[in-house]
Amino acid sequence: MIPDFVRLLGRTILNLIQEAGAMILFLLEGLGLAFLPPFRWARFLEEIRLIGVKSTLIIILTAAFAGMVLALQGYYTLRKYGSESALGSAVALSLIREMGPVLTGIMVSARAGSAVTAEIGIMRITEQLDAMDTMAVNPMQYVVMPKLIAGLVAVPLLTAIFDVVGILGGYLVGVVMLGVSSGAYFSGMRESVVMLDVNGGIVKSLVFGLTVLLVACYKGYYTEHGAEGVSRATNQTVVLSAVLVLAWDYILTSFFM
Amino acid sequence: MIKIIDLVKSFNGQVVLDGINLEIPTGKITVVIGKSGVGKSVLLKHIPGLLKPDRGQVIIDDVDVAQARGRALMELKKRIAVLFQGGALFDSLTVFDNIAFPLREKTRLPETEIVRRTLERLEQMNLDPEVGNKLPDELSGGMKKRVALARAMIQEPEIILFDEPVTGLDPPMTNTVFHLITKTHQESSYTALIVSHDIPEVFGVADYVAMLHKGRIIAWGTPAEIQRHPDPMVQSFIHGEVDFLEV
Numbered sequence: 001m002i003p004d005f006v007r008l009l010g011r012t013i014l015n016l017i018q019e020a021g022a023m024i025l026f027l028l029e030g031l032g033l034a035f036l037p038p039f040r041w042a043r044f045l046e047e048i049r050l051i052g053v054k055s056t057l058i059i060i061l062t063a064a065f066a067g068m069v070l071a072l073q074g075y076y077t078l079r080k081y082g083s084e085s086a087l088g089s090a091v092a093l094s095l096i097r098e099m100g101p102v103l104t105g106i107m108v109s110a111r112a113g114s115a116v117t118a119e120i121g122i123m124r125i126t127e128q129l130d131a132m133d134t135m136a137v138n139p140m141q142y143v144v145m146p147k148l149i150a151g152l153v154a155v156p157l158l159t160a161i162f163d164v165v166g167i168l169g170g171y172l173v174g175v176v177m178l179g180v181s182s183g184a185y186f187s188g189m190r191e192s193v194v195m196l197d198v199n200g201g202i203v204k205s206l207v208f209g210l211t212v213l214l215v216a217c218y219k220g221y222y223t224e225h226g227a228e229g230v231s232r233a234t235n236q237t238v239v240l241s242a243v244l245v246l247a248w249d250y251i252l253t254s255f256f257m
Numbered sequence: 258m259i260k261i262i263d264l265v266k267s268f269n270g271q272v273v274l275d276g277i278n279l280e281i282p283t284g285k286i287t288v289v290i291g292k293s294g295v296g297k298s299v300l301l302k303h304i305p306g307l308l309k310p311d312r313g314q315v316i317i318d319d320v321d322v323a324q325a326r327g328r329a330l331m332e333l334k335k336r337i338a339v340l341f342q343g344g345a346l347f348d349s350l351t352v353f354d355n356i357a358f359p360l361r362e363k364t365r366l367p368e369t370e371i372v373r374r375t376l377e378r379l380e381q382m383n384l385d386p387e388v389g390n391k392l393p394d395e396l397s398g399g400m401k402k403r404v405a406l407a408r409a410m411i412q413e414p415e416i417i418l419f420d421e422p423v424t425g426l427d428p429p430m431t432n433t434v435f436h437l438i439t440k441t442h443q444e445s446s447y448t449a450l451i452v453s454h455d456i457p458e459v460f461g462v463a464d465y466v467a468m469l470h471k472g473r474i475i476a477w478g479t480p481a482e483i484q485r486h487p488d489p490m491v492q493s494f495i496h497g498e499v500d501f502l503e504v
Contacts, residue, residue: 038362122348131345134305135359135412136334142362 026218027210030148033141043146051112051147051213052154056161062107063100063162067169070094074170075178084178088185089192091170092163096193096201097256100163102249105208108155109241113216116147117237120220121230129221144217148210155209156202163201200256207252208245215241258283259304259416259448264313266299273299275472277313286442286449288459291469292494297452298342300469301418304450305337306330317416335363338409342421344401346393346408353379353389356408363412378407382437399430403437410441419451423458431455435462456495460484468494 074090120143123129129139167189174180219233219240259281266274273296281287289297302308303315306322315322317333325333346355357375360366366374376386382403393401402422409417422438423431439462442449453459460466460480468476468483468491476483476491484495492498 126343126348127341127345128347130302130307131339131341131347133307134334134337134339135362136331137359137362 023214023218026144026221027148027214029140030144030214030217033138033145034149036141038141040142040146043142044149047146047150048154051108051116051150052158055108055111055154055158058107058111059104059158059162060165062103063095063165064169064172066099066103066162067091067095067166067171068173070099070166071170071173071178075174075180084180085184086188086192087170087174087180088167089188091174092167092189092193093197095163095166095170096197098249098253100159100166101201101204101208102245104155104159104162104205105212105245106242108151108158108209109212109216109245110238113212113237113241114234116213116216117220117223117234118230120144120217121223121233124221124223125226125230139221144221147217148213151209151213152206153209155212156205159201159205196256200252203256204249204252207248211244211248212241215244258318259450260314260316261300261303262314262316264300264303264315265311266296266303266308267311272472274303274310277469277472277474279467279474279477281448281450282465283448284446285464286438286451286462287465287467288451288453288463289467289469290452290454290456290459290494293454295469296472297454297469298420301339301420301450301452304416304418305334305339335412336415337418338412338414338416339418340402340405340409340420340422342424344393344405346401346405348393350392351389352384352391352393352396352404355393355404356389356411358408359412374411375407378411381410381441382407383433398425399427399433402426402430402434406434406437406441410445413445414447416448416450419449419453421453422451423453423455431458435459438462456497470494 070091071087074087074094075084078084078086078090120129123139123143129143132139132142171182171185175182175185216237219237223229223233225232261277261279261281264274264277265272277300279289289300291297299308303310304317304322306315306325309323317336320329320333322333346352347358350358353375356378357371360371360374364371375389379386379389384400384403384407388396388400388404393404396404406422419438423434426434435458438449438451441447451459451462460483463480466476466478466480466483467474468486470490476486476488478486483491486492
């Protein structure tokens, strides 16, 4: 006799595996359609505007405060060891390796991911995707593919903006407010940041961008049960993509270490 | 000719369609009637391949819809248009762009010709050209249905499927939509399948009527034949009697 909780655990794991498989197939189909005509440049640019450009302000705000708090924490920690001059490299490495890609991924998920899920979910429940299908227009190619590619392009660019603004935020607190030497702040950064750090950040941001948009599109595409279903799908998008971003971060960091 | 052969469809173990057999004659208007939730829309969605049957076939001119793939499926879809219950207009596009959408996506017509045809359809639906600049959210229910009909008509399909075309409309707008369906059918002679529970209006437009009940077609014939049908369930439905089994 198998206890109920074991059965429940087994069922949950099987469902998770099934959903992960379905998401991978969804991703492969979506990306595969990018190589088949018609090539939807206008749709792609529109998605870059919605996912990338419209997220810029929130990324700048988040990055500025993240850089500022990093500098503040870093300064008082480093001062105990008389190493305030290493503040620039501490801020830059933290931002480029970890905080830039991770916080950008999470913020894009909160702002654009939820909007993407709601948009596609509403298209699903109001039969707009079915309407497209009956016009012999593949909704995966018209709606989903441009969003996936836009995520792949926009998130690394947003991450770069995040890194630069974060470093400037750290400069504001570390140099302007706490009196660390400006030369030490930037020269420490130049010495400690190597291409591997930058490449690692780029790889992470590519993976996070694709993950966030995949979850958002998938949850929207398979929305059911009306307005409540859209609300549930949107919620799941934000939670699942944040968890996946952090999980991917650990996996990728262990590869780059 | 659309042939539906022994069509079975279940959702979560609940049988919705239980062996439907129906022939929809070419160039005629066939109306499927039945109570709400009986599976009329499910039946309709099998015809353009939006749903796959658990068993059975939908055959359109010797092509099995569920088996069609690639180019054959695309060619089939180009011959069919669907007017969905809520209109299913793309809410990010203007009315004009909604109507022009199938032409822009599926033809290589020059933009001037697309504009001409789109304006022609707006006029056919008695819609002012200014309406073309509005977004679907700014339209009334009746206008949405007319725009959706214009979009369905723009590629001059051979088959048009109407999913509850007048649900939620007031009586004058109901008559307007049915009048437009009749008028466009007379002009284009497409094959039409309408699913509706709007009695008696549908009898005015139908060439043939089929009644769906408990997953099966229980009556089929001309409107006059259906109105004289001996089955008490048919009589009860078309006369709008209270269904004590459902109360």
